[in-house]
Amino acid sequence: MAAVRQDLASALPGVSAAAPPRPPVTIVPLRGLPIVVVVIALLIASIAADWRWAINFFHVAGGGLWTGIDLFVGLIVGPILGRMSVPARVEFSTRFMPKMLLIMPTLVTITLASGWQLAHDLGLLDSGYYRHGWVVASFIVVGVMAVIAIGILEPANLAVLFELKKPQPDGELIGRLMRRFVYTAAITGLMQVATLVIMTRLAI
Protein backbone atom coordinates (compact mmCIF):
# COMPACT_ATOMS: atom_id res chain seq x y z
CA MET A 1 0.00 0.00 0.00
CA ALA A 2 2.85 2.31 0.84
CA ALA A 3 4.35 1.53 -2.54
CA VAL A 4 1.11 2.54 -4.25
CA ARG A 5 1.10 5.77 -2.27
CA GLN A 6 4.68 6.40 -3.28
CA ASP A 7 3.81 5.71 -6.94
CA LEU A 8 0.90 8.14 -6.79
CA ALA A 9 3.06 10.68 -5.02
CA SER A 10 5.65 10.53 -7.74
CA ALA A 11 3.03 10.57 -10.50
CA LEU A 12 0.80 13.36 -9.31
CA PRO A 13 1.98 16.76 -8.21
CA GLY A 14 0.75 17.67 -4.77
CA VAL A 15 0.41 14.10 -3.57
CA SER A 16 2.48 13.39 -0.51
CA ALA A 17 3.50 9.99 0.69
CA ALA A 18 1.01 10.49 3.52
CA ALA A 19 -1.89 10.77 1.08
CA PRO A 20 -4.78 8.37 1.71
CA PRO A 21 -4.47 5.04 -0.10
CA ARG A 22 -5.93 4.95 -3.57
CA PRO A 23 -8.98 2.66 -3.71
CA PRO A 24 -8.67 -0.29 -6.10
CA VAL A 25 -9.84 0.64 -9.59
CA THR A 26 -12.77 -1.30 -11.02
CA ILE A 27 -13.84 -0.60 -14.58
CA VAL A 28 -17.31 -2.15 -14.33
CA PRO A 29 -18.72 -2.77 -10.83
CA LEU A 30 -19.73 -6.40 -11.23
CA ARG A 31 -22.00 -6.34 -8.18
CA GLY A 32 -24.26 -3.90 -10.02
CA LEU A 33 -24.67 -6.06 -13.12
CA PRO A 34 -27.48 -8.27 -11.69
CA ILE A 35 -29.49 -5.11 -10.95
CA VAL A 36 -29.05 -3.96 -14.55
CA VAL A 37 -30.12 -7.39 -15.83
CA VAL A 38 -33.24 -7.35 -13.65
CA VAL A 39 -34.18 -3.82 -14.75
CA ILE A 40 -33.74 -4.65 -18.45
CA ALA A 41 -35.70 -7.92 -18.03
CA LEU A 42 -38.56 -6.03 -16.37
CA LEU A 43 -38.52 -3.49 -19.18
CA ILE A 44 -38.70 -6.21 -21.84
CA ALA A 45 -41.51 -7.97 -19.95
CA SER A 46 -43.45 -4.69 -19.63
CA ILE A 47 -43.16 -3.97 -23.34
CA ALA A 48 -44.01 -7.56 -24.33
CA ALA A 49 -47.07 -7.61 -22.06
CA ASP A 50 -47.96 -4.04 -23.05
CA TRP A 51 -48.15 -3.15 -19.36
CA ARG A 52 -48.89 0.53 -19.77
CA TRP A 53 -48.29 1.58 -16.15
CA ALA A 54 -44.86 -0.08 -16.05
CA ILE A 55 -43.87 1.38 -19.42
CA ASN A 56 -44.94 4.81 -18.18
CA PHE A 57 -43.04 4.27 -14.93
CA PHE A 58 -39.84 3.29 -16.75
CA HIS A 59 -40.08 6.34 -18.98
CA VAL A 60 -40.84 8.86 -16.24
CA ALA A 61 -38.45 7.40 -13.65
CA GLY A 62 -35.66 6.76 -16.15
CA GLY A 63 -36.02 10.15 -17.82
CA GLY A 64 -36.21 11.97 -14.48
CA LEU A 65 -33.09 10.27 -13.15
CA TRP A 66 -31.20 10.75 -16.42
CA THR A 67 -32.03 14.47 -16.47
CA GLY A 68 -31.39 14.93 -12.76
CA ILE A 69 -28.04 13.15 -12.77
CA ASP A 70 -26.85 15.01 -15.88
CA LEU A 71 -27.76 18.39 -14.37
CA PHE A 72 -26.41 17.54 -10.92
CA VAL A 73 -23.10 16.22 -12.22
CA GLY A 74 -22.65 18.96 -14.77
CA LEU A 75 -23.71 21.97 -12.75
CA ILE A 76 -23.11 21.00 -9.10
CA VAL A 77 -20.49 18.24 -8.90
CA GLY A 78 -18.46 19.58 -11.85
CA PRO A 79 -17.58 23.01 -10.45
CA ILE A 80 -16.80 21.46 -7.03
CA LEU A 81 -14.58 18.84 -8.67
CA GLY A 82 -12.73 21.53 -10.58
CA ARG A 83 -11.66 23.17 -7.31
CA MET A 84 -10.48 19.95 -5.64
CA SER A 85 -6.85 18.91 -5.41
CA VAL A 86 -5.59 16.42 -8.00
CA PRO A 87 -5.34 13.52 -5.48
CA ALA A 88 -8.87 14.22 -4.27
CA ARG A 89 -10.07 14.28 -7.87
CA VAL A 90 -8.34 10.98 -8.52
CA GLU A 91 -9.93 9.37 -5.47
CA PHE A 92 -13.35 10.75 -6.35
CA SER A 93 -13.04 9.58 -9.97
CA THR A 94 -11.95 6.11 -8.88
CA ARG A 95 -15.14 5.67 -6.88
CA PHE A 96 -17.54 7.69 -9.04
CA MET A 97 -16.78 6.83 -12.67
CA PRO A 98 -17.37 3.04 -12.53
CA LYS A 99 -20.84 3.63 -11.12
CA MET A 100 -21.64 6.11 -13.87
CA LEU A 101 -20.48 3.56 -16.43
CA LEU A 102 -23.22 1.22 -15.27
CA ILE A 103 -25.98 3.67 -14.32
CA MET A 104 -26.09 5.99 -17.33
CA PRO A 105 -26.33 3.46 -20.21
CA THR A 106 -29.03 1.62 -18.24
CA LEU A 107 -31.04 4.79 -17.68
CA VAL A 108 -30.67 5.82 -21.32
CA THR A 109 -31.78 2.40 -22.57
CA ILE A 110 -34.87 2.15 -20.36
CA THR A 111 -35.91 5.76 -21.00
CA LEU A 112 -35.60 5.53 -24.79
CA ALA A 113 -37.11 2.07 -25.22
CA SER A 114 -40.07 2.77 -22.91
CA GLY A 115 -40.52 6.26 -24.41
CA TRP A 116 -40.68 4.87 -27.94
CA GLN A 117 -43.21 2.23 -26.88
CA LEU A 118 -45.30 4.73 -24.94
CA ALA A 119 -45.36 7.14 -27.88
CA HIS A 120 -46.36 4.28 -30.17
CA ASP A 121 -49.19 3.17 -27.85
CA LEU A 122 -50.50 6.72 -27.47
CA GLY A 123 -50.37 7.37 -31.21
CA LEU A 124 -47.77 10.15 -30.86
CA LEU A 125 -45.49 8.54 -33.46
CA ASP A 126 -48.19 8.82 -36.10
CA SER A 127 -47.16 11.56 -38.52
CA GLY A 128 -50.80 12.67 -38.54
CA TYR A 129 -50.66 13.54 -34.82
CA TYR A 130 -51.30 17.26 -34.47
CA ARG A 131 -48.18 17.81 -32.35
CA HIS A 132 -45.97 15.51 -34.41
CA GLY A 133 -43.45 18.34 -34.87
CA TRP A 134 -42.73 18.26 -31.13
CA VAL A 135 -42.17 14.49 -31.30
CA VAL A 136 -39.68 14.91 -34.15
CA ALA A 137 -38.01 17.71 -32.15
CA SER A 138 -37.56 15.27 -29.27
CA PHE A 139 -35.94 12.76 -31.67
CA ILE A 140 -33.49 15.45 -32.79
CA VAL A 141 -32.64 16.53 -29.23
CA VAL A 142 -32.07 12.91 -28.19
CA GLY A 143 -29.96 12.32 -31.32
CA VAL A 144 -27.71 15.30 -30.56
CA MET A 145 -27.43 14.25 -26.92
CA ALA A 146 -26.51 10.72 -27.99
CA VAL A 147 -23.70 12.01 -30.21
CA ILE A 148 -22.32 14.18 -27.38
CA ALA A 149 -22.72 11.51 -24.71
CA ILE A 150 -21.36 8.60 -26.72
CA GLY A 151 -18.85 10.57 -28.76
CA ILE A 152 -17.27 12.66 -25.98
CA LEU A 153 -18.59 11.89 -22.51
CA GLU A 154 -18.35 8.12 -22.46
CA PRO A 155 -14.87 7.91 -24.06
CA ALA A 156 -13.61 10.38 -21.44
CA ASN A 157 -15.18 8.29 -18.67
CA LEU A 158 -13.55 5.08 -19.89
CA ALA A 159 -10.18 6.68 -20.60
CA VAL A 160 -10.07 8.06 -17.02
CA LEU A 161 -10.78 4.62 -15.57
CA PHE A 162 -8.03 2.98 -17.58
CA GLU A 163 -5.61 5.78 -16.74
CA LEU A 164 -6.38 5.24 -13.04
CA LYS A 165 -5.47 1.57 -13.39
CA LYS A 166 -1.93 2.47 -14.37
CA PRO A 167 0.71 2.23 -11.64
CA GLN A 168 1.56 5.87 -12.31
CA PRO A 169 -1.55 7.65 -13.56
CA ASP A 170 -1.13 10.94 -15.41
CA GLY A 171 -2.87 13.44 -13.12
CA GLU A 172 -2.92 16.15 -15.76
CA LEU A 173 -4.57 13.83 -18.31
CA ILE A 174 -7.15 12.69 -15.74
CA GLY A 175 -7.95 16.30 -14.86
CA ARG A 176 -8.40 17.18 -18.52
CA LEU A 177 -10.59 14.17 -19.27
CA MET A 178 -12.67 14.78 -16.13
CA ARG A 179 -13.26 18.39 -17.19
CA ARG A 180 -14.43 17.12 -20.57
CA PHE A 181 -16.72 14.63 -18.82
CA VAL A 182 -18.22 17.29 -16.58
CA TYR A 183 -18.68 19.90 -19.33
CA THR A 184 -20.40 17.44 -21.66
CA ALA A 185 -22.60 16.25 -18.78
CA ALA A 186 -23.59 19.89 -18.26
CA ILE A 187 -24.37 20.35 -21.98
CA THR A 188 -26.49 17.21 -22.13
CA GLY A 189 -28.14 18.27 -18.87
CA LEU A 190 -29.12 21.61 -20.38
CA MET A 191 -30.38 19.80 -23.48
CA GLN A 192 -32.45 17.67 -21.14
CA VAL A 193 -34.26 20.86 -20.16
CA ALA A 194 -35.28 21.15 -23.82
CA THR A 195 -36.55 17.58 -23.60
CA LEU A 196 -38.56 18.51 -20.50
CA VAL A 197 -40.14 21.41 -22.41
CA ILE A 198 -41.04 19.11 -25.30
CA MET A 199 -42.42 16.36 -23.04
CA THR A 200 -44.59 18.76 -21.06
CA ARG A 201 -45.89 20.23 -24.33
CA LEU A 202 -46.84 16.72 -25.46
CA ALA A 203 -48.50 15.93 -22.12
CA ILE A 204 -51.03 18.80 -22.40
Next chain:
Amino acid sequence: MTTGGPAQSGAIAPSGRRLPPVATVAVASMALVLTGGIYLASYLPGRPALGPAVGLLAAAGVLLLANVVLLGRVQEFAWGQFFQVGRWVLLGYGVIAGMLEYVFVLDGTRGTPLVLMTLMLAVFAVDIPVLLAFSVARYQAADPTAEGTAPGRS
Protein backbone atom coordinates in the same frame (compact mmCIF):
# COMPACT_ATOMS: atom_id res chain seq x y z
CA MET B 1 -0.31 16.37 -26.39
CA THR B 2 -2.72 13.58 -25.90
CA THR B 3 -5.72 15.81 -25.67
CA GLY B 4 -8.60 15.88 -27.99
CA GLY B 5 -11.96 14.34 -28.31
CA PRO B 6 -13.54 13.14 -31.47
CA ALA B 7 -13.48 16.67 -32.85
CA GLN B 8 -9.74 16.48 -33.04
CA SER B 9 -8.42 15.35 -36.39
CA GLY B 10 -5.77 13.15 -34.89
CA ALA B 11 -4.21 12.20 -31.60
CA ILE B 12 -0.76 11.40 -30.40
CA ALA B 13 -0.11 8.07 -28.74
CA PRO B 14 2.04 7.86 -25.58
CA SER B 15 4.85 6.74 -27.88
CA GLY B 16 4.66 10.17 -29.53
CA ARG B 17 3.35 8.74 -32.77
CA ARG B 18 0.40 10.52 -34.42
CA LEU B 19 -2.74 8.40 -34.68
CA PRO B 20 -5.39 8.59 -37.40
CA PRO B 21 -8.70 10.39 -36.66
CA VAL B 22 -10.56 7.17 -35.85
CA ALA B 23 -12.70 8.75 -33.12
CA THR B 24 -13.77 11.63 -35.35
CA VAL B 25 -14.71 9.28 -38.18
CA ALA B 26 -16.65 7.01 -35.80
CA VAL B 27 -18.64 9.96 -34.40
CA ALA B 28 -19.39 11.19 -37.94
CA SER B 29 -20.61 7.71 -38.91
CA MET B 30 -22.74 7.51 -35.77
CA ALA B 31 -24.25 10.94 -36.46
CA LEU B 32 -25.18 9.83 -40.00
CA VAL B 33 -27.02 6.70 -38.85
CA LEU B 34 -28.81 8.66 -36.12
CA THR B 35 -29.92 11.20 -38.71
CA GLY B 36 -31.16 8.39 -40.95
CA GLY B 37 -33.01 6.81 -38.05
CA ILE B 38 -34.68 10.10 -37.10
CA TYR B 39 -35.66 10.65 -40.74
CA LEU B 40 -37.31 7.21 -40.98
CA ALA B 41 -38.97 7.48 -37.56
CA SER B 42 -40.43 10.91 -38.28
CA TYR B 43 -42.54 9.47 -41.13
CA LEU B 44 -44.02 6.53 -39.20
CA PRO B 45 -46.30 4.75 -39.75
CA GLY B 46 -46.01 5.95 -43.34
CA ARG B 47 -43.19 5.14 -45.69
CA PRO B 48 -40.92 8.04 -46.63
CA ALA B 49 -38.79 8.29 -49.75
CA LEU B 50 -36.02 5.84 -48.89
CA GLY B 51 -33.29 7.54 -50.94
CA PRO B 52 -32.07 9.88 -48.17
CA ALA B 53 -32.04 7.05 -45.60
CA VAL B 54 -30.15 4.74 -47.97
CA GLY B 55 -27.68 7.54 -48.75
CA LEU B 56 -27.07 8.27 -45.07
CA LEU B 57 -26.65 4.57 -44.28
CA ALA B 58 -24.25 4.08 -47.20
CA ALA B 59 -22.18 7.09 -46.12
CA ALA B 60 -22.07 5.78 -42.54
CA GLY B 61 -21.03 2.34 -43.80
CA VAL B 62 -18.25 3.84 -45.91
CA LEU B 63 -16.96 5.78 -42.88
CA LEU B 64 -17.05 2.61 -40.77
CA LEU B 65 -15.04 0.75 -43.41
CA ALA B 66 -12.64 3.69 -43.65
CA ASN B 67 -12.14 3.41 -39.90
CA VAL B 68 -11.31 -0.28 -40.20
CA VAL B 69 -8.74 0.54 -42.88
CA LEU B 70 -7.28 3.39 -40.79
CA LEU B 71 -7.02 1.12 -37.76
CA GLY B 72 -5.44 -1.63 -39.82
CA ARG B 73 -2.65 0.72 -40.77
CA VAL B 74 -1.87 1.81 -37.21
CA GLN B 75 1.41 0.57 -35.85
CA GLU B 76 2.62 0.51 -32.26
CA PHE B 77 -0.79 0.47 -30.65
CA ALA B 78 -2.28 -1.07 -27.50
CA TRP B 79 -4.22 -3.72 -29.41
CA GLY B 80 -4.73 -5.82 -26.29
CA GLN B 81 -6.60 -3.01 -24.55
CA PHE B 82 -8.40 -2.11 -27.79
CA PHE B 83 -9.90 -5.58 -28.14
CA GLN B 84 -10.51 -5.96 -24.40
CA VAL B 85 -12.65 -2.80 -24.32
CA GLY B 86 -14.14 -3.38 -27.76
CA ARG B 87 -15.50 -6.83 -26.87
CA TRP B 88 -17.32 -5.63 -23.77
CA VAL B 89 -18.70 -2.51 -25.41
CA LEU B 90 -19.86 -4.59 -28.38
CA LEU B 91 -21.71 -6.84 -25.95
CA GLY B 92 -23.32 -3.86 -24.18
CA TYR B 93 -24.36 -1.99 -27.29
CA GLY B 94 -25.40 -5.24 -28.93
CA VAL B 95 -27.94 -5.58 -26.12
CA ILE B 96 -29.12 -1.97 -26.60
CA ALA B 97 -29.39 -2.39 -30.39
CA GLY B 98 -31.21 -5.69 -29.89
CA MET B 99 -33.62 -3.98 -27.51
CA LEU B 100 -34.39 -1.28 -30.09
CA GLU B 101 -34.77 -3.86 -32.89
CA TYR B 102 -37.19 -5.81 -30.69
CA VAL B 103 -39.32 -2.69 -30.17
CA PHE B 104 -39.35 -1.89 -33.90
CA VAL B 105 -40.46 -5.42 -34.82
CA LEU B 106 -43.03 -5.50 -32.03
CA ASP B 107 -44.51 -2.23 -33.28
CA GLY B 108 -45.01 -3.62 -36.77
CA THR B 109 -42.13 -2.05 -38.69
CA ARG B 110 -41.70 -4.26 -41.75
CA GLY B 111 -40.10 -4.44 -45.20
CA THR B 112 -37.42 -2.06 -46.44
CA PRO B 113 -37.73 0.39 -43.50
CA LEU B 114 -37.05 -2.51 -41.10
CA VAL B 115 -34.05 -3.62 -43.17
CA LEU B 116 -32.70 -0.06 -43.15
CA MET B 117 -33.32 0.34 -39.41
CA THR B 118 -31.58 -3.00 -38.75
CA LEU B 119 -28.54 -2.05 -40.83
CA MET B 120 -28.38 1.34 -39.12
CA LEU B 121 -28.48 -0.34 -35.72
CA ALA B 122 -25.73 -2.71 -36.87
CA VAL B 123 -23.48 0.20 -37.94
CA PHE B 124 -24.31 1.98 -34.66
CA ALA B 125 -23.49 -1.13 -32.61
CA VAL B 126 -20.08 -1.50 -34.31
CA ASP B 127 -19.19 2.21 -34.44
CA ILE B 128 -19.40 2.67 -30.70
CA PRO B 129 -17.09 -0.21 -29.70
CA VAL B 130 -14.53 1.08 -32.22
CA LEU B 131 -14.85 4.60 -30.80
CA LEU B 132 -14.63 3.63 -27.14
CA ALA B 133 -11.92 1.01 -27.62
CA PHE B 134 -9.80 3.48 -29.58
CA SER B 135 -10.40 6.23 -27.00
CA VAL B 136 -8.98 3.99 -24.27
CA ALA B 137 -6.18 2.33 -26.23
CA ARG B 138 -4.75 5.58 -27.57
CA TYR B 139 -3.63 6.59 -24.06
CA GLN B 140 -2.04 3.20 -23.35
CA ALA B 141 1.46 2.07 -24.10
CA ALA B 142 1.76 -0.06 -27.24
CA ASP B 143 1.72 -3.82 -26.77
CA PRO B 144 5.26 -5.16 -26.46
CA THR B 145 4.18 -8.23 -28.42
CA ALA B 146 2.70 -6.20 -31.27
CA GLU B 147 6.14 -5.61 -32.77
CA GLY B 148 4.88 -2.53 -34.50
CA THR B 149 2.13 -4.09 -36.52
CA ALA B 150 -1.63 -4.34 -36.30
CA PRO B 151 -3.18 -7.77 -35.70
CA GLY B 152 -3.37 -9.83 -38.84
CA ARG B 153 -0.63 -7.90 -40.57
CA SER B 154 2.65 -9.54 -41.33
